[in-house]
Amino acid sequence: MTMVDRINTASRKVPVWVLYVAGALWPAWLLYLAATGSMGPEPVKALEQELGRLALKALILGLLVTPLRAVAGINLIRFRRAIGVLTFYFVSVHLLVWLVLDVQILSEIWKDIVKRPYITVGMGAFLLMTPLAITSNNWSVRKLGPKWRKLHRLVYPTVLLGGVHFIMVGKTWEADALMYMAVIVTLLGWRVWQVLTRARVQKPKQPLPT
């Protein structure tokens, strides 16, 4: 048995609900750390940052599923919907922390969105993700048919905006943010290359989630 077979066999044993439960509890754990003083002198900012990074990692993980299967043979397709739904949940909590714990004043929210370009870009990413989250149920997948797959291409500008948002948060060119962006550009570049060369490695075509 090869290493890839081992990974695939092991991953098949993990029920998808385990991922949902772990993912649902993660922000709660971060919130607990912030509330109990384990996140340093600026817990709200630290919480915002941790949640933002978590959301971006989850977005990237979702984007990794297809190349992982095509290039390495590692099949995580059955986790893809959970990864997508959890990503939206992480971004929503990230946004809520900003609204409820950071800005707080209703009249300041719109001002912040318009005046701070990194917030504008983050909000753009959130808005692009929203239709994906709404249509992540079986009914929408059936109802939309091939349009569902087309709609889900919105994930590409979403992750790009997420990466740009991270770069813009820093006052200088932060190495961390640039590294995330390099990974994002590589993953998007891989897809462009796939389309250009028409070398669709995924055979048979990926089934729609059931």
Ligand code: HEM
């Ligand atoms: C796909 C959507 C989003 C992603 C992937 C994302 C990701 C991130 C990342 C990676 C960071 C930086 C973490 C660090 O510095 O360690 C961050 C910071 C932040 N984000 Fe987002 N974000 C998104 C949407 C939003 C939205 C919608 C808002 C609010 C409207 C927002 C507000 C903030 C704030 C206030 C910070 C902290 C800035 C600071 O350090 O002072 N983000 N986000």
